Amino acid sequence: MNKICEIEHNCEVTLSKIRLILLMTVATLALAACAAKPPTEAAPETEPTAAAEETPEAVVSAVPDTECLNCHTDKQHLIDTAAPVVEAEGESKGVG
């Protein structure tokens, strides 16, 4: 009897170990499936970004040249910074 009990006990231990291994394998597979998504599924997320870059935003966007406009829309600034006019005496005579 003792031997039979010993064998049954050993069998239960062995079965428990097998169940544990199976459970861990399934869990590992499940985790692996969740962690690694195929790269093709990521593509749709990048497409809108690429499309946005192709719009003529760079050409027609709000003018970035603030320094240009700061000066060229300011009459007083242009007066202050204008190169002095050199009055060249016209040497031509008659109607051109």
Add this chain to the structure above:
Amino acid sequence: MAPLEPWEKALVDAGTFLETTHGKMACTACHGGTEAADKETAHTGLVASPSSEPEKYCGECHDDVTSTFEFALHNSQQGYWTALNARTGEVPENHPAVEEMFGNHCATCHTTCGECHVSQPKNVGGGLFTGHVFEKTPPMTRSCTACHGSRVGNEFLGKNEGIPGDVHFREGRMSCVKCHAGAELHGTATDMETAEANRYDGMEAPKCVDCHATAAPGGDDNPMHQVHGEKLSCQVCHSVTYTSCDNCHVAVSETSGNPFFETDATYQTFLIGRNPIQSDERPYAFVPVRHVPADPNAYEFYGENLLPNFDSLPTWVYSTPHNIQKNTPQNESCESCHAEDVSIFLTADKVKPEELAANASVIVEANPPLVDLEQVLSAPKTPANHAELVSNSCTACHTTGIRNAPLSPEDHAVYKDDNCLGCHTMAK
């Protein structure tokens, strides 16, 4: 046109310009430069006149224009070269001197897209029109007549004392582009082979009868239009006194180093001459002629005898004065032209002796005789195949009867060969 102040030339109207299509582009996209607060740094790499390279800066959106503009007279100045090549004879050893002269004195009349559509031409001081707003239709006095002012502009706007402005401006307030369409100004040719040699080359455009269709031969019951038909350009009867000039000489100043010119005289004339460029498009026998300031020694500063073929072109040239009137002194009566008085014609006595050879093709030998109107209208036409005859001497056959030619009536004895086609127009 008053010159602009330096600040005025460069002032951008932010409120207006930035709302336009061009105003939504980055300044540096066309003008280059460097983003900086101080002027000197900001202007490093500045492209002041982007449309000097029209294909690069304008062609992306306006390629329909830039593709032909390279060959347009406004850009190529081929009209100058056509006259220069004829008079210089294209002598190879003279080319450097002629090209130097051209660069100093003629090339300044070249224009760009921007010099008509956004700023005044550099030739007259430059400066933005309206705060950098691009004008589809160039403003007439700040663009067109800023360059074409001393003759066409003054005539059209009535600035010559005592002479009325053109009726199209005076009564119709029409600007230049009402007649001179964009295609004419931008050119239509896509290579130099087919480009215009000068402004009177090719089709007559604009053509008065495009608007005044009834003035064309057979179009109305005005006997003057019917009798004169294609023998006279419209301006012969409908323009008035216009400007002529004499003796332009060019040189470079010894003191300033700047190129300059001198014209001897500017005066008002109205003279009818023979058409020196008669063609299917411009079949007129007579046209108003204007004296241009060409002179055999005009370029002597640059070299000796640079115009060896001076006589190859007239100095009294085909002209289209821009001071059109319905009623003019010469269309008051038939006797204005058909009389003993030949003062209205360019006769030899009105041409300087040294220019007689150059003007042989335009000088009028005698006034056209006065003929009964009914007689003119009923005169048999000259057969079309006579156009192929080598001789222009009608009387050689029609006073002798050779080749079985019908003899002209006795009362035709007073007429000369030059007169025949006046009544006996060529059959089509």
